[in-house]
Amino acid sequence: xxxxxxxxxxxxxxxxxxxxxxxxxxxxxxxxxxxxxxxxxxxxxxxxxxxxxxxxxxxxxxxxxxxxxxxxxxxxxxxxxxxxxxxxxxxxxxxxxxxxxxxxxxxxxxxxxxxxxxxxxxxxxxxxxxxxxxxxxxxxxxxxxxxxxxxxxxxxxxxxxxxxxxxxxxxxxxxxxxxxxxxxxxxxxxxxxxxxxxxxxxxxxxxxxxxxxxxxxxxxxxxxxxxxxxxxxxxxxxxxxxxxxxxxxxxxxxxxxxxxxxxxxxxxxxxxxxxxxxxxxxxxxxxxxxxxxxxxxxxxxxx
Numbered sequence: 491x492x493x494x495x496x497x498x499x500x501x502x503x504x505x506x507x508x509x510x511x512x513x514x515x516x517x518x519x520x521x522x523x524x525x526x527x528x529x530x531x532x533x534x535x536x537x538x539x540x541x542x543x544x545x546x547x548x549x550x551x552x553x554x555x556x557x558x559x560x561x562x563x564x565x566x567x568x569x570x571x572x573x574x575x576x577x578x579x580x581x582x583x584x585x586x587x588x589x590x591x592x593x594x595x596x597x598x599x600x601x602x603x604x605x606x607x608x609x610x611x612x613x614x615x616x617x618x619x620x621x622x623x624x625x626x627x628x629x630x631x632x633x634x635x636x637x638x639x640x641x642x643x644x645x646x647x648x649x650x651x652x653x654x655x656x657x658x659x660x661x662x663x664x665x666x667x668x669x670x671x672x673x674x675x676x677x678x679x680x681x682x683x684x685x686x687x688x689x690x691x692x693x694x695x696x697x698x699x700x701x702x703x704x705x706x707x708x709x710x711x712x713x714x715x716x717x718x719x720x721x722x723x724x725x726x727x728x729x730x731x732x733x734x735x736x737x738x739x740x741x742x743x744x745x746x747x748x749x750x751x752x753x754x755x756x757x758x759x760x761x762x763x764x765x766x767x768x769x770x771x772x773x774x775x776x777x778x779x780x781x782x783x784x785x786x787x788x789x790x791x792x793x
Contacts, residue, residue: 499528514539555701556730558737562673562707566591568610572774575709575739579780579792584626585614587635592790593779620652640667640675647678647687657688668702676703677711684714693718704731709740716746725755736764739771741793 495507498517509519514536519525563573563580567588573580579592588611598610606616617623630638643663649655661682667675680699683692697718703711716731729750735743747764750756772793783790 497524498532499524511536514543554705556734557705558734559705559707561738562709563589566594568594569777569779571777571780574775574780574792576792578789579784582637582641583609583611583614584623584630584638585609586612587630587633587638588612589637591780592783592787592792593777593781596783596786596790597779624651634670636667636670636672636675639663639670640672640678643667643675643678657682659688661688668699671706673703673706673708673711676700676706677708677714680711680714704734707738709735709738709743712738713740713743713746716743720746725750729756729760733760733764733767736767737771739768739775739793741768744768 494503494505495518496503497507497520499519502520504520507518507520509521509525511517511519511525511532516536516539517528517532519528561572562575565572566580568590571591571593573589573591580589581592581595582589586609588609590610594610598608599606602608608615617626627638627642631642640663643660643666645651645653646656646663647660661679664675664678664682668679676699680696680703682688683699684696685691697715700711700714700718704715712731712735716728716735719725719731720728729747732740732743732746732750736747744764747756747761751758751761775792780790780792784792
């Protein structure tokens with residue numbers, strides 16, 4: 491059974507009182523004429539409703555934005571140790587769609603006489619040509635593998651692996667990967683908007699996509715937000731972003747807080763907490779295999 495509504499202007503009651511205020515949606519009228527006659531009287535209350543609604547929306551937004559996310563990547567599927575946030579300390583294998591840490595890759599190379607012969611996870615042989623390399627990526631893309639799609643976007647952005655540089659195509663692929671939940675893809679989109687790659691530069695949209703990436707755990711997106719907030723003078727918000735990014739292993743954010751401390755914008759206690767958080771991250775990602783890999787190849791340095 492429908493409930494009666496009351497017109498804010500003439501006090502008429504009935505189920506036909508359905509004409510709401512176009513702005514605040516908080517009061518109802520029996521018709522457009524009553525709405526127009528009541529507009530001046532309702533203006534102050536309407537503005538207050540809108541202010542409170544905006545404050546609530548901002549609070550809910552920040553609660554979600556500044557909540558510590560889960561790690562962006564799962565543990566390495568071979569050694570089961572937390573994956574480092576530095577991308578060069580890991581590699582994606584299109585044969586099985588797994589991301590493997592540098593330590594396990596290096597260990598597999600040693601078993602194979604120092605060569606990249608087999609996938610450390612599924613033991614598939616490495617592609618022997620660029621065509622085979624791309625074919626495997628396309629096969630993974632057909633399976634909606636978000637990392638394969640984002641990587642293909644990177645190939646187009648870089649003009650690598652036989653593709654001409656095409657930022658528009660790259661952005662299209664980043665969006666496709668982001669729609670599948672890929673955190674780094676959101677960062678790639680945000681960066682594209684920030685610098686104007688494949689799209690007109692738009693800081694507001696850049697922040698929107700950085701926030702989506704940060705909420706999903708991408709430390710680069712989180713650091714970018716900290717930088718942008720700092721540039722706008724919102725140092726408290728910048729500090730919050732940096733602290734969250736540090737727990738995710740972002741060394742640049744640690745340097746940011748160190749600079750805040752040096753400049754007097756952060757307390758000694760805050761800087762000490764940042765150092766502690768970063769050390770906890772290091773304790774989770776360190777392994778002898780990864781140390782050996784970093785010693786053998788500087789590109790595999792993981793912290």
